[in-house]
C-alpha cells in the first residue's frame with residue numbers, strides 16, 4: 001500500500017473527515033478521474049483497514065467509524081464533482097442493491113455513483129435487500145441495468161436465486177454482479193445466465209457504452 | 220485424586236464458552252456453555268470463520284504467550300459472529316475464553332445506520348455553503364485584529380466585532396509572533412470597535428496579555444465603553460494592563 005492510501009485510511013479511522021477531504025481534493029486537482037480515486041485510493045484504503053484488523057491493530061468498532069466517515073466522504077465527493085459535470089443525461093436508468101443480509105455496500109455505492117456521473121438516473125437501494133422488494137421496484141421502475149453486490153461468502157449462496165428471479169423480468173434488464181469475491185471464485189457456473197460479473201470497477205467502462213447504444217446487451 | 224478431579228472439570232461449568240487446547244489448538248476440554256453457542260469441533264480453528272483463521276493462528280499460537288483479540292466465529296445462529304477471544308497458557312495447555320460482542324456492536328450498528336440515514340438527507344449544497352461561510356468567518360476574525368506598527372517600541376491592535384474566545388484564540392499566535400519579531404515594549408489594544416465582550420473572551424484576553432508580558436511587552440487597553448466595564452472588571456482573571464480612556468491619549472503617552 002502506498003503512503004497516501006495509508007494516510008487516507010488513518011484519516012478515516014480517526015474520523016478526521018476534513019483531513020480526508022483535503023486528500024480527495026488533492027486527487028481531484030491532480031486530475032484523477034472518479035474511477036481512479038474510487039479504485040486506487042478509497043477501495044485500497046478499505047482493504048488496508050481490513051489488514052489492520054487482521055493484524056490485531058484495530059477493532060471492528062474502528063472499522064465502523066471509518067466506514068461511516070468514508071460513506072459521508074463519498075457523498076460529498078460526488079456532490080463536488082457534479083457541480084461542474086457537463087455530461088448530458090443518458091436517458092438510462094440503473095438500480096443498485098446488496099443481497100439480503102449483506103451489509104457491505106461501499107463498493108456498490110461507488111459503482112452507482114459512476115453511473116450517475118455518466119448521466120444515468122440511478123436508485124441506490126443500499127444494503128440487505130430482500131428479493132421481493134427488489135422485484136417490486138424493478139417491475140414498477142423498469143431500470144435498464146440492475147447492479148447487485150455481495151461481499152461475504154455466506155451471501156453468495158443466495159446469488160443464484162436472485163439472478164434466476166431477476167432474469168424472469170419482462171423488460172429483461174442487464175444484470176451486473178460485483179463484489180470482492182468475484183475475481184477469486186467462479187460464480188458464473190452456478191447461474192445459467194447472461195449476468196455480467198464485474199471483477200474490477202473499471203470493467204464497467206467497457207460495458208457502459210454497450211448499454212447506452214445497443215438494446216441487445218446479451219452479447 | 221479427589222482434588223485432581225475438581226481441577227480436571229474446572230472449566231466445565233464456567234458460564235462462558237471456554238476451551239482448553241493443546242499447542243496445535245486441538246480441543247482437550249470445553250465448557251458446557253460453549254456447546255450452547257458453538258457446534259462440535261476437534262480443533263478450535265474449525266469454529267473460526269475462514270477469513271479470520273490466519274489471524275487466529277497468529278494470535279493463539281504465539282509461542283505460548285497470552286493474547287487477546289477479535290475473531291469472527293461461526294455460532295449456531297450466525298456464520299460470523301464477533302467475539303473477543305483471550306488465551307492464557309499454563310505449561311503446555313492453552314485456556315481460551317470467548318465473549319461475544321453482540322450488544323455493544325448492535326448499538327454501534329444502530330448509530331451507524333442512523334448516521335447513514337441522516338447522511339442520505341444531507342443537503343450538500345447547504346453543507347458546502349456552511350463550510351464556505353465558516354471559512355469567511357475565520358478570515359473576518361483574522362481581519363478583526365490587525366497588528367500595526369506605530370513606532371519602534373509601540374504596536375497597535377484595534378479589535379473589531381465580538382471579543383470572544385475564538386477571536387483571541389485564532390489571533391494569539393500571530394500577535395505574540397509579531398510582538399516577538401518586532402521586540403515591542405508596548406502593545407495598545409483598542410476596544411473602540413468592539414461590540415460585545417464575552418466572559419471567556421476576556422479570560423483569553425487576560426492570558427494573551429500575560430504571554431506578551433513574559434515576552435517583555437506591556438499592554439495598554441483603550442476605548443473601553445461603559446457597557447464593557449462590567450465584563451472587563453469581572454472576568455475572573457487579572458487583566459495586567461493599563462487602561463487609558465482614549466487611543467489618542469495612549470499614543471500621546473507612549474510616543475513622545
Ligand code: B12
Nearest residue numbers: 043046050067104105106107111147149152153178179180
Ligand atoms: C469495511 C468493512 C466492513 C464495514 C462495511 C461498511 C459498508 N457500509 O460497506 C463494516 C464495519 C460495517 C463491516 C461489517 C461486517 N463485516 Co466487514 N469488512 C470490511 C472490510 C475491512 C473492507 C470491505 C470493503 O469495504 N472493501 C472496499 C470495497 C470498495 O471493495 P468491494 O466491495 O470489493 O468493491 C469494489 C468492487 O468489488 C466493485 N463492486 C462492488 N460491488 C459492486 C457492484 C456492482 C454492480 C459493480 C459494477 C461493481 C461492484 O467496486 C468496488 C470498487 O473498487 C473487509 C476486509 C476485506 N479484506 O475485504 C471486511 C470483511 C469483508 N467483513 C467481514 C465480516 C465477516 C463482517 C461482519 C459480518 C462481521 C461482524 N459480525 O461484525 C460485519 C457485517 C455486520 C452485519 N450486521 O452483517 C469479513 C468477511 C468474511 C467472509 N468469510 O466473507 C471481512 C473479509 C473481514 C474479515 N477478514 O473477517 N465490514
